[in-house]
Amino acid sequence: MDIIIAQFPNKTIEIAPLGSSILIGSLRQRGYSAKQYDLNIVLKDELLKSVNLYNLYNKFLPELLKHDFTNSNYNVLKSFYRILDSIEKKHSIERIEFVKELLQRRKYIEVFQDETNTKIFESMLNILTISNKFFEIIILNDVIEKDFKDIFVYRVVDKYLQEFCDINPKIIGFSTVQMQRKFTLWAAKRLKVKFNFKGNVMIGGSDVTYYKEKYLKYFDYVDFAIYQEGELAIEKLIDYIDNTCKLEDVPNLIYRKGHEIVCNKSITPHDFDKIIPDFDDLDLDKYITNALPMQVSRGCSWGKCTYCKHFRTYGEKYYFGDINNIVDIIEVLVKKYSTNLFHFVDDDFPKPLKNKFCDEIIDRKLDIRWLTYSRLDKGICKEDLEKWFKAGLRVIEWGLESASQKVLNSVNKGINIENIKRLLFEANNIGFLNKLFMFHNLPEEDYDDLYESILFLKKFVRHKIVRPFWEISTPLELLEGTPLYEESLVNSVFKKVYLSRGELLSKASYIHKKDYRIKKDIFNKEFDGVEEFYKKQGVLNVNDEAIMFDVIIDELSNKHKLYAKVRL
Known part of the structure; x- marks a missing residue:
């Protein structure tokens, strides 16, 4: 075996990973x-089994809460216990595994026509959301493993690490983003120390792209790191191990040369549109939807928003594949994996490219349903939206951020509020489910700007133009x-900025020029009872664990009367 590529817990279990599947296909x-x-899917599927949830509820969590933790970790464990306690008292913890298995068997109607099953589904999402922090607490405390070795996490991880060693590949590679980092590094060290793996350990992914040499500087059990694509x-790294390539000729590679850490120059391979993602190794029946991820482009065509660093993820700011090749791949995936559901994970899917893609989908009469992200660009017209809908696009997650033109201008967002209103009205009339990504605390945001944004969102939700989705409550992350x-390091963008503590911390703390207590008062006043009101209407409370269910439920509601709603 040349290489094993593995990844540890991140957000979702509704859909298979794309990046590692592209690498395997290539x-x-x-x-x-x-x-x-x-x-990720293995551990979270195991977590949602009744036997493990009951062990956590009856034994492990109560005992863990007696240990000395930081306030944040204690609150995570306490929240987890309260979720399980509420479910057990109202329904029974066994119902979680029952609903999970219905989803895995694609029995969506049985879940979403039933009020109790829908509420269990929402609780299941809460468990999945909190599970990443829970896993981190478990693995990063040696005392916990000593005292609670029966927690399934250790058993499952060790089973697979042993399997990796038995296969004995030339390379074991871990794909990681920031939220996976701690678990990934813990597993990599465990692989070397506990299992005495003598081969090469490699780490790649967006987190490596951001921190490059620091991965090898601070973690001696990592042999190689690959940044960007x-x-x-x-x-080329496999060729080097096989003695058919020089180490300095491996692009995008970071490695040690004596006491020196070397970062080779990067090359951007533009042939990703000829690679069929290979999901064959994955048990796709474990995921709670049969949707697949897909990608038409890499990077962002705009790439100017001052708060964003996605432009650094890939080798170039923006490039895209040949549309004919992309649609050829979709046809293969539809047939091979028996699905017509796709989540396009492009950071940006601009109008000209989307129009070409939709023309090809329509010409080939491909019956697919899909979700994508999009900028609220001025050039998008009604005819474009109609074409996208005809090609099967059903849910658009629009990046708005703020409804204040002043604030948008200050971060170089490049969009216009009046045009945004038109776009949302037209998209809704055509049949799209609109979702708005918004957050608060951008540099120029005054109290009036925040109030204006909240009223904008509430108004468009109330008039059924935008799906209830309250991401605006998330503050800006200064990365x-x-x-x-x-800019914040040299100018007074904020009242005060505290540099990140530690070499691999990407978030900087800051104090806004405006009193945050007043902003909290605005939120408390404007959102008091709002979420509860929409829950009583049956509107599904979704997060990043379940974005494809907006597509699934919206489609099902055209033919069936469901308890769960994504529209009012």
């Missing part, structure tokens, strides 16, 4: 032997590597 198409493991880099962060 390697196999070029004759390399590779295998993929998604331990990995398709060509992994192939290293963004233009806004760099």
Whole structure:
């Protein structure tokens, strides 16, 4: 075996991973032997089994809460216990596994026509959301493993690490984003120390792209790191191990040369549109939807928003694939994996590219349903929206951020509020489910700007133009590597900025120029009872664990009367 690619817990279990599946597809198409493991779905599927939930509820969580934790970790454990306690008292914890298995068997109607099953589904999402922090608490405390070795997490991880060692590949690679980092590094060290793996451990993904050499500087059990795109880099690294390539000729590679850490130059492979993502190693029946991820482009065509660092993820700011090749791949995936549901994960899917894509979908008479992100660009017209709908697009997650034109201008968002209103009205009339990504605390945001944004969102939700979705309650994250962060270090963008403590921390704390207590009062006043009101209307309370269910429920509601709603 040339390489095993694995990943540990991140957000969702509704859909298989794309990045590692593209790498596996690329390697196999070029004759390399590779295998993929998604331990995110393995661990979370195990978590949602009744036997493990009852053990946590009756034994582990009550005992863990007696230990000395930081306030934040204690609150995570306490919240987890309260979720389970509420479910057990109202229904029974066994119902969680029952609903999960209905979803895995695609029995969506049985879940969403039933009020209790729908509420259990929402509780299941809450468990999944909190599970990442719970896993971190479990693995990063040696005392817990010593005293609570029966917690399933250790058993499951060790089973797979042993399997990796038994296969004994040339490379074990871990794909990681920031939220996976702690678990990934813990597992990599465990692989080397407890299981005495003698092969090469490699880490890649967006987190490596942001921190590069620091991965090898601080973690001696990591042999190689790959930043930006990995398709060509992994192939060349395998060739190096096989003595058919020089180490300095492996692009995008970070490695040690004596006491020096070397970062090779990057190459952007533009042939991702010829790679068929390979999901064959994954138990797709474990995921709670049969949707698949897809990608038409990499990067962001705008790339100017000062608070964002997505432009750094890939080798170039923005590039896209050949539409004919992309649609060819979709046809293969539809047939091979028996699905017509797709989540396009592009950071940006601009109008010209989307129009070409939709023309091809329509010409080939492909019957698919899909979700995508989109900017609220001025050039989008009614005819464009109608074409997108005809091609099967049903849910658009629009990036608005703020409804204050002053605030939008201050972060170089490049969109216009009056045009946004038109776009949302037209999209709703055509049949799209509109969702708005908004947050607060952008630099120029005054109290009136926040109030204006909240009223804008509530108004468009109340008039059934936008789906109830309250991400606006999330404050700005000031991230290293963004233009806004760099500006905040030299100008008085905020009242005060506290630099990140630690080499691999990306968030900087800040104090806004405006009193945050007043902003909290505005939120408390305007959102008092709002979420509860929409829950009573049967509106599903979704988060990043369940975005494809907006597509699924919206489609089902055209033919069936459901308790769960995504529209008012």
